[in-house]
Amino acid sequence: MFLLKPDQSYERVEDISAAALRAMGVSALLLDIDNTLVSRASGTMPSSVNAWVAHLKASGLALCLISNNWHRSVFDYAAELKLPLVHKAMKPLPFAYLRALGKIAAQRKQAAVIGDQLFTDVLGAHLLGIRALLVQPRSEADLWYTKIFRRLEKRLGR
């Protein structure tokens, strides 16, 4: 697998059903937060995302949040969704992915990472041989270094 090429691409996380994940052999998800679940511009969890997480949980999928963010907000999101969290993840480095898998007792081959960035979420997943599902960012608001990566993503024809 090309390290920066997502295995699947979607508009939003809500477009990814538990049945589609099962069909891919996925029973565990590592979820990015910023601009994947929550718009960086609004900072509020959409009710559709809350409902999507509830749908996946009810379908028996194991979920863990994994975020490079270290601010209080990520703990609030984890509490709101009642999900385990690995923060300060330093994606694309592998350590946090492995910790997140350990938290939900999942193997790499049964897992998928869902995120909005090629150079953190997708690259980090693929360095460990984990499937990577890419979604469109929920807002244009990004950190300064993310904006640099966005320019590189555009060059790759994202």
Ligand SMILES: [Mg+2]
């Ligand atoms: Mg993100």
